[in-house]
Amino acid sequence: MAATLKDVAKLSGVHPSTVSRVLRNKENIPISKETRERIMKAVNELHYQPDITARALRLKKSNAIGLIIPDILNSFFAGVARSIEKECAKAGYTLLVSETNENQENEIRSVNDLYSRGIDGLIIAPVQNSDQHIRDLREKNFPFVLIDRCFEDIETNYVISDNEKAAYNAIVHLIELGHKRIAFLSSRREIYPVHKRLTGYKKAIADFNLADSEELIEGTGFTFQNGFDSTIQLLSLPNPPTAMLSSGNIITIGAMQAIIDKGLSIPNDISLIAFTDTIYSPYLVCPLTTITHSVQKVGAKSFEILLAQMTTGNSLPCSKIIIETEFTIRNSTKKYSNN
Amino acid sequence: MAATLKDVAKLSGVHPSTVSRVLRNKENIPISKETRERIMKAVNELHYQPDITARALRLKKSNAIGLIIPDILNSFFAGVARSIEKECAKAGYTLLVSETNENQENEIRSVNDLYSRGIDGLIIAPVQNSDQHIRDLREKNFPFVLIDRCFEDIETNYVISDNEKAAYNAIVHLIELGHKRIAFLSSRREIYPVHKRLTGYKKAIADFNLADSEELIEGTGFTFQNGFDSTIQLLSLPNPPTAMLSSGNIITIGAMQAIIDKGLSIPNDISLIAFTDTIYSPYLVCPLTTITHSVQKVGAKSFEILLAQMTTGNSLPCSKIIIETEFTIRNSTKKYSNN
DNA sequence: CTGTTAGCGCCTTCAC
DNA sequence: GTGAAGGCGCTAACAG
Numbered sequence: 001m002a003a004t005l006k007d008v009a010k011l012s013g014v015h016p017s018t019v020s021r022v023l024r025n026k027e028n029i030p031i032s033k034e035t036r037e038r039i040m041k042a043v044n045e046l047h048y049q050p051d052i053t054a055r056a057l058r059l060k061k062s063n064a065i066g067l068i069i070p071d072i073l074n075s076f077f078a079g080v081a082r083s084i085e086k087e088c089a090k091a092g093y094t095l096l097v098s099e100t101n102e103n104q105e106n107e108i109r110s111v112n113d114l115y116s117r118g119i120d121g122l123i124i125a126p127v128q129n130s131d132q133h134i135r136d137l138r139e140k141n142f143p144f145v146l147i148d149r150c151f152e153d154i155e156t157n158y159v160i161s162d163n164e165k166a167a168y169n170a171i172v173h174l175i176e177l178g179h180k181r182i183a184f185l186s187s188r189r190e191i192y193p194v195h196k197r198l199t200g201y202k203k204a205i206a207d208f209n210l211a212d213s214e215e216l217i218e219g220t221g222f223t224f225q226n227g228f229d230s231t232i233q234l235l236s237l238p239n240p241p242t243a244m245l246s247s248g249n250i251i252t253i254g255a256m257q258a259i260i261d262k263g264l265s266i267p268n269d270i271s272l273i274a275f276t277d278t279i280y281s282p283y284l285v286c287p288l289t290t291i292t293h294s295v296q297k298v299g300a301k302s303f304e305i306l307l308a309q310m311t312t313g314n315s316l317p318c319s320k321i322i323i324e325t326e327f328t329i330r331n332s333t334k335k336y337s338n339n
Numbered sequence: 340m341a342a343t344l345k346d347v348a349k350l351s352g353v354h355p356s357t358v359s360r361v362l363r364n365k366e367n368i369p370i371s372k373e374t375r376e377r378i379m380k381a382v383n384e385l386h387y388q389p390d391i392t393a394r395a396l397r398l399k400k401s402n403a404i405g406l407i408i409p410d411i412l413n414s415f416f417a418g419v420a421r422s423i424e425k426e427c428a429k430a431g432y433t434l435l436v437s438e439t440n441e442n443q444e445n446e447i448r449s450v451n452d453l454y455s456r457g458i459d460g461l462i463i464a465p466v467q468n469s470d471q472h473i474r475d476l477r478e479k480n481f482p483f484v485l486i487d488r489c490f491e492d493i494e495t496n497y498v499i500s501d502n503e504k505a506a507y508n509a510i511v512h513l514i515e516l517g518h519k520r521i522a523f524l525s526s527r528r529e530i531y532p533v534h535k536r537l538t539g540y541k542k543a544i545a546d547f548n549l550a551d552s553e554e555l556i557e558g559t560g561f562t563f564q565n566g567f568d569s570t571i572q573l574l575s576l577p578n579p580p581t582a583m584l585s586s587g588n589i590i591t592i593g594a595m596q597a598i599i600d601k602g603l604s605i606p607n608d609i610s611l612i613a614f615t616d617t618i619y620s621p622y623l624v625c626p627l628t629t630i631t632h633s634v635q636k637v638g639a640k641s642f643e644i645l646l647a648q649m650t651t652g653n654s655l656p657c658s659k660i661i662i663e664t665e666f667t668i669r670n671s672t673k674k675y676s677n678n
Numbered sequence: 679c680t681g682t683t684a685g686c687g688c689c690t691t692c693a694c
Numbered sequence: 695g696t697g698a699a700g701g702c703g704c705t706a707a708c709a710g
Contacts, residue, residue, distance in 0.1 A: 005704065016704080047479075049451060051703050055704055056704090072421055098436065115388065283596070392688095394687080396703065397687080397689050397701080398688085
């Protein structure tokens with residue numbers, strides 16, 4: 001049975017509220033040195049730790065925020081989590097991380113649960129299969145920030161990156177290398193960034209007057225198997241692509257396995273550009289040309305916005321931040337040669 | 340301002356306790372159909388969500404557990420987190436994840452904070468620079484389970500794997516391939532599993548009468564840079580190793596960079612075995628021979644033990660589980676040839 | 679400088 | 695079948 005304020009008060013022969021005052025350490029409230037010492041002694045003796053939730057109930061402020069990510073195994077989200085954790089520690093907040101495994105039910109459960117636990121704010125990378133729970137948050141005027149993914153028709157704070165431009169530039173790079181059959185390995189297209197990447201892809205294809213064939217766009221999921229299956233599909237085309245842009249971390253690995261299984265090699269048979277860079281990217285069978293954006297920036301910026309909203313009662317106009325992407329050219333892209 | 344029980348009660352013209360009864364949905368407590376419906380209507384109208392922390396304060400049970408991991412970017416810990424999250428969802432618990440970035444201060448803060456937030460139990464992969472906070476948990480008779488790492492002189496529940504045996508077998512594998520100069524790329528040796536791996540390494544070296552040179556044991560940290568620096572050191576030896584066992588995920592990547600920088604190749608110049616397998620292991624410059632253990636098993640087992648302790652008031656004797664490791668041979672290990 | 683009082687939102691026991 | 699009372703642990707406002 002953990003010690004409470006009352007226990008400390010009894011042991012030091014003082015009223016609970018006095019103990020509370022000492023522990024809260026208010027500058028302007030004067031307390032005799034002697035009682036303070038007596039109380040601190042009792043605190044140590046009993047190993048007293050305040051019940052933060054009881055305090056939060058009273059103060060209507062928990063000093064905790066939630067982070068909901070779809071995929072903890074994706075190093076982008078893991079990196080963002082670490083980055084936000086750091087910011088939280090600096091600002092005296094506790095970060096409670098929850099992962100949804102790209103499952104909408106899980107996300108709704110997590111949002112409601114964290115909300116009901118009295119957190120002060122929320123950072124979410126949403127699954128985007130539904131949005132009512134996000135609208136509810138908005139209606140309750142609860143402070144939250146979306147990261148990586150946002151909803152075009154809901155007014156929220158968000159921190160994303162310019163996926164359309166990044167995809168466009170990647171495709172232009174491939175076109176400049178002489179490629180004409182360029183595939184887009186997609187994941188779930190309802191996800192805002194994937195949707196945008198596809199838009200950028202199509203725009204580049206159109207701008208450079210390449211044949212616009214739907215058969216070069218494949219994929220609907222996030223898993224290794226999704227990436228594998230879609231790539232097999234693409235490579236089995238009568239007129240297969242000579243280059244491709246992969247829209248995800250894990251599906252890229254699936255794509256690599258498919259390329260190996262087909263007896264092909266990167267970049268000799270097919271050039272590959274991938275969203276997103278990981279620590280492994282330079283050390284893969286073929287070091288990958290990648291597009292990425294700074295997890296530090298996403299983490300720091302999203303927390304900064306959330307903190308501002310929390311401290312102003314969510315009264316600030318919505319912040320919409322777009323983080324620049326970086327393009328890292330390695331060995332997985334090379335000039336098209338019709339050998 | 341979120342709606343409370345009182346608001347719902349007022350709107351439905353009934354006493355708060357009645358609302359509570361309806362919401363708790365006790366079978367044995369009879370409530371007229373009519374009031375129940377009136378109350379449910381009010382609940383929906385007000386978008387009422389119970390305050391879980393207030394309930395927890397009253398019930399002394401929060402239905403949440405904490406998970407503290409040192410490195411969210413390490414796919415082993417991330418995988419364990421996902422696995423535990425799944426178990427929690429099944430059992431009606433909320434999982435609150437916290438990462439410490441291998442920092443002892445952060446861990447102590449997280450333990451205390453989560454504890455003070457009234458969680459029912461804790462799963463920890465400890466940093467192991469200090470242990471007083473772990474002893475405190477034990478003294479408070481608070482339910483917790485250690486994973487991946489444990490303390491030899493503290494009696495706790497834990498789920499680990501047989502690192503000594505795994506390392507021993509890996510070294511034997513290398514010896515059987517004809518290697519005689521085998522290095523151990525270490526990370527922090529105070530960590531229980533690293534310590535055990537080193538023991539297994541030394542035992543194999545001794546059992547097979549190889550020269551036992553301390554210069555072949557390098558490394559004290561977890562980072563890419565640590566792995567890189569130590570490997571450079573090893574490869575710069577007058578009589579460099581022809582094989583090595585790496586004790587960590589990220590340091591292995593650092594080692595690969597060092598090997599590349601030295602103009603050497605795996606496995607022609609040096610054979611490499613790594614703890615732990617990741618989704619990238621088969622697709623690296625040289626597909627890695629790895630040792631791993633199931634994240635599902637660690638997650639499921641640790642939660643199972645914790646649940647048992649939580650539901651019995653932490654009265655069960657400590658469970659000490661050792662998960663079997665798996666050895667996956669790929670291309671990074673080959674016969675020693677003195678060319 | 680310190681004690682008293684009240685109440686955050688919830689649930690359980692005891693009335694009726 | 696439902697209302698009233700009390701209290702989980704804490705803190706702020708008000709006394710004195």
